[in-house]
Structure formats: structure tokens, C-alpha cells
Amino acid sequence: VSTDHDIGEERKDGRLFHFDRHAADYREHFASITEELQQKCPVAWTQTYGGHWVAAGNREVFELARSANTSNDADFRNERRGYQGVTIPSPEQSGRKTATRGGFLEMDPPEQKAYRQALNAYLSPAAIKRWIPFVDEIVRACIDEKIESGRIDFVDDMANVVPAVLTLAVMGIPLKKWEIYCEPAHASIYTPPNSPDMQRVMIGYRQMIEDLRRAMLEIRETPRPGLIDAVNGVRVDGQVPPEDDLVGVLLLLIGGGFDTTTALTGNSLAWLSEHPAERERLSRERESMLDSATEEFLRFFAPAPGDARTISADCAIAGVDFREGDRVWLSWAMANRDPSIFEAPNTVDLDRRGNRHYSFGLGIHRCIGSNLARTVFKRMLVHVLDRMPDYRCDPAGTVYYDTIGVINGVKHLPATFTPGPRLGAGLSETLETLQALCTETGLSEPVTAGAGDE
Amino acid sequence: MIAPEVFQLSEFDGHATALEGVVPEALRAHAEEAVRSCPERAISSVTPVGGKP
Numbered sequence: 001v002s003t004d005h006d007i008g009e010e011r012k013d014g015r016l017f018h019f020d021r022h023a024a025d026y027r028e029h030f031a032s033i034t035e036e037l038q039q040k041c042p043v044a045w046t047q048t049y050g051g052h053w054v055a056a057g058n059r060e061v062f063e064l065a066r067s068a069n070t071s072n073d074a075d076f077r078n079e080r081r082g083y084q085g086v087t088i089p090s091p092e093q094s095g096r097k098t099a100t101r102g103g104f105l106e107m108d109p110p111e112q113k114a115y116r117q118a119l120n121a122y123l124s125p126a127a128i129k130r131w132i133p134f135v136d137e138i139v140r141a142c143i144d145e146k147i148e149s150g151r152i153d154f155v156d157d158m159a160n161v162v163p164a165v166l167t168l169a170v171m172g173i174p175l176k177k178w179e180i181y182c183e184p185a186h187a188s189i190y191t192p193p194n195s196p197d198m199q200r201v202m203i204g205y206r207q208m209i210e211d212l213r214r215a216m217l218e219i220r221e222t223p224r225p226g227l228i229d230a231v232n233g234v235r236v237d238g239q240v241p242p243e244d245d246l247v248g249v250l251l252l253l254i255g256g257g258f259d260t261t262t263a264l265t266g267n268s269l270a271w272l273s274e275h276p277a278e279r280e281r282l283s284r285e286r287e288s289m290l291d292s293a294t295e296e297f298l299r300f301f302a303p304a305p306g307d308a309r310t311i312s313a314d315c316a317i318a319g320v321d322f323r324e325g326d327r328v329w330l331s332w333a334m335a336n337r338d339p340s341i342f343e344a345p346n347t348v349d350l351d352r353r354g355n356r357h358y359s360f361g362l363g364i365h366r367c368i369g370s371n372l373a374r375t376v377f378k379r380m381l382v383h384v385l386d387r388m389p390d391y392r393c394d395p396a397g398t399v400y401y402d403t404i405g406v407i408n409g410v411k412h413l414p415a416t417f418t419p420g421p422r423l424g425a426g427l428s429e430t431l432e433t434l435q436a437l438c439t440e441t442g443l444s445e446p447v448t449a450g451a452g453d454e
Numbered sequence: 455m456i457a458p459e460v461f462q463l464s465e466f467d468g469h470a471t472a473l474e475g476v477v478p479e480a481l482r483a484h485a486e487e488a489v490r491s492c493p494e495r496a497i498s499s500v501t502p503v504g505g506k507p
Binding site for chain 1: 465467491492
């Protein structure tokens with residue numbers, strides 16, 4: 001990787017811009033920073049984190065994300081070209097000595113394709129539809145734990161729990177383990193690298209990794225259906241991939257399944273609390289509005305705000321001369337606010353049509369769990385609208401992530417509402433019932449080719 | 455899915471395929487919305503020879 005980037009280089013003239021997604025005030029100033037970047041230079045060069053490009057314009061992000069001259073590869077052992085994957089700062093720049101490749105998100109084809117093809121049949125719209133009664137039961141139980149009290153923390157008591165339990169179920173991990181996974185999966189994202197709490201968070205994170213590794217080996221010995229079984233069956237060039245690569249894939253599935261949907265739900269419920277008339281209209285007209293509202297919340301809150309790429313060959317894209325080895329940040333969140341594509345981009349319009357948001361990414365790395373995410377979000381939202389229609393979030397108790405550089409998330413979202421009656425069993429009893437359901441009905445099996453063609 | 459009448463969704467891998475033939479006039483608005491909504495810009499519409507513009 002070339003590191004001799006001179007900021008005086010001609011190709012960077014007029015494109016210099018100070019940009020730091022991890023700055024404490026980034027969340028607050030996101031809209032104005034985006035506006036300035038899009039007006040001045042939709043592809044800018046910033047010197048932060050070793051120097052990298054920032055793509056903020058919709059068209060520019062589109063072209064870069066779909067270019068064959070960009071790589072997602074994370075080559076931390078320097079066996080190929082030493083590329084640093086999809087995070088900026090890279091693990092090395094964050095001071096992390098050992099880094100695992102972030103699954104197939106940090107691979108290029110054909111390696112990446114082997115994993116995607118193995119997992120698609122578990123995550124297609126038809127496959128996810130089978131899980132709706134299961135999701136409804138977890139949501140019901142989470143709400144039942146709180147419904148008589150008139151108080152809930154939407155993140156701690158629901159939005160953390162439901163995606164975690166469902167993700168484990170789809171993977172083939174026992175549901176009762178959700179707590180081992182939940183805290184580390186979220187805390188490793190929202191804890192800034194220099195925080196004194198990081199050491200404690202990393203201990204939990206390593207326990208989670210070891211549990212994943214054990215589950216993987218156990219399922220290899222005694223197969224049971226789910227994503228882990230599918231990952232165990234992947235061959236790259238006819239070979240079983242290195243164990244660390246497989247663990248990285250499982251971590252990617254945990255990261256993708258847990259924190260992102262939680263973030264979308266937290267932000268959306270907070271917004272609906274501040275806009276009670278819109279909330280009432282959404283509940284009343286959900287038949288026609290739920291889909292467009294979901295896409296609009298995705299566009300506006302962009303739970304995963306962007307990904308990095310490495311330029312893999314000298315090329316010109318969107319009028320910029322890129323050199324092999326250049327790092328580029330593709331901001332889905334900023335592309336989603338481009339006024340040339342979205343009318344009134346900084347306004348939430350629950351009826352918005354033609355909503356070409358990039359919150360699931362673009363191209364071959366587009367989120368493989370988008371159907372699952374949409375379904376889980378919608379079910380949580382509908383249950384809340386039905387059972388606590390007058391909820392009010394407490395802004396004083398609301399805690400956003402310290403850094404939204406990785407996930408635009410909410411840590412705590414306390415709310416009050418008019419108490420109501422319980423409808424069924426509590427969470428732990430419900431999880432036992434659902435575990436038995438998974439085992440008996442083969443819910444975690446893939447949808448087989450041709451099943452829907454009869 | 456914005457226009458389920460115009461596309462078929464594979465149960466297996468989730469990929470959508472446009473159904474063959476000319477989109478009936480009644481479904482035109484839905485199909486055009488699908489064109490406008492596709493983030494990958496993978497959908498386009500063409501007017502058949504001799505068809506209405």
C-alpha cells in the first residue's frame with residue numbers, strides 16, 4: 001500500500017476537507033456537514049486516519065460502490081496487497097493488534113460469492129416470512145414484561161432483545177444464550193476505542209467469539225440447521241476456509257443481525273414520539289404506509305452510515321483520479337440526503353415514493369439480511385403502535401451512541417405509556433417454548449430451490 | 455415489493471425477475487414506481503415498437 005500521499009498533489013486540489021465521523025459533535029452537525037460536502041466537493045480528501053477520500057454525493061457513491069476497481073479485502077497478514085477492509089480507521093489504526101477479517105464483507109469475489117450463495121436460501125423473503133409468528137411471540141413477551149408497569153426502555157427491553165434472539169435462531173444457536181451475545185455485540189460498537197470501559201467490553205466480546213467457535217465446531221460434528229451449518233459447508237477453491245475466516249463470517253452475521261435493526265428501531269420510535277400526529281396516522285393507515293415509512297426511516301437514520309473501500313487499480317471515477325491503494329469512505333448516510341435525488345432530504349416524509357436509499361449498501365455487498373431487518377423492524381413497530389399507542393419517550397433519559405461512526409445507534413430509550421394487560425408468558429418461558437418450536441418445525445432449515453415454483 | 459404483479463421473486467435466493475411481455479396499462483404506474491425506487495438502477499422500461507409512448 002502506498003503511504004506517500006502528498007496533500008499537495010494536484011488531483012486533490014480543491015478537494016481538501018476536514019472530516020472525522022468519530023468526532024463527538026458529528027451526530028449533531030451531520031446535516032450541515034453533508035450539505036457543505038455535497039455543494040463543495042461530493043468526493044473530498046480528508047487527512048484524518050492516515051488520509052482518505054470521502055464520497056458524499058449520491059451519484060458518486062453509486063459509481064464507486066459498483067466499480068470493479070474497488071476492493072473490500074481485509075488482508076491483515078499482508079498475504080496479498082495488504083488492504084485494510086471496510087473500516088476507517090482500520091483495526092491497526094485503532095490500535096488493535098489482532099484483527100479478524102469481517103467475514104464476506106471484507107472479501108472480494110469469487111471468495112465472497114461462495115458465502116453469499118450458501119446463505120441466500122436462509123434469508124430470502126420467502127425464508128424470512130416463515131419466521132413472522134416467531135418474531136411476534138418474542139415481541140409480545142418483551143412487551144408483556146413491561147406492559148403493566150407503564151414504563152419501558154425500548155432499547156434495553158425490546159429492540160436489543162428481538163433481533164438478538166431471532167439472529168441466534170436463524171444461525172442455529174440456543175436462544176437462551178442471547179444475553180452472552182447481546183451486550184458485547186452492542187457495546188463493542190458504541191464504546192470509543194480509548195474508553196476505560198473498552199477492556200471490560202473486549203473480555204465479553206472474546207467470550208462471545210469463543211462461544212461462536214464452539215458452536216461452529218459442535219455443529220460440524222453434529223449438524224443442526226441454520227446459518228452456521230451453511231457456513232460450515234462453504235468451500236473456497238474446493239478447500240475448507242481457515243477457521244478464523246469462518247469465525248469472522250459468524251461475527252459479521254452477529255454484527256449485521258443485532259446492532260443495525262436495534263439502531264433503526266430506537267431512532268424511529270424516538271422520532272414517532274416527537275411526532276404524535278404522524279404516529280397516529282401511521283398506525284391508522286399502516287396498510288398503505290408501513291412499507292414507505294420503513295424505507296423512509298431507513299433512509300433518514302441510515303443505521304450503518306457507510307463502508308470503506310480500497311481502490312484496486314488506478315482509475316478515474318466521478319471526475320477524480322484515484323490511485324491504487326487509495327482509501328475511500330462511501331457514505332450511505334450522506335448519499336441518502338442528496339437533494340439532487342431526494343426532495344427535502346432532511347425532512348422525514350413517511351409517504352416518500354421512489355426512495356432509492358443506500359442504507360443496505362449497493363452492489364455485490366448489499367446487505368444479505370435486508371429482508372430480515374425490515375420484517376423484524378415492522379413487527380416491533382406494529383406491536384408498539386397497538387399496545388402502547390400513547391407512549392412518550394423521555395428525552396432526558398435518551399442516550400445516543402458516543403460515536404456514530406460505525407452505527408447510528410441509541411443506547412437507552414426510556415418511555416412511559418398507559419399501562420395495559422399482559423397477553424401471555426414472560427420472556428424466559430417464551431424463549432423455551434420458541435426453542436422447542438425451532439427444533440420441532442425445522443424453522444432454521446433453508447428454503448430449498450424450487451419449493452415455491454409448484 | 456412495490457410491483458408484485460410485474461416481477462417474480464425467487465423463493466430460493468430472493469432475486470427478482472421481470473415477467474415476460476408488455477406491462478398492462480393498469481399496472482403501468484406500479485411498474486414505473488419500481489423503476490424509480492430501485493437503488494441499483496437495475497430496472498428500466500422501454501416502449502415496444504408501435505406501442506404508445
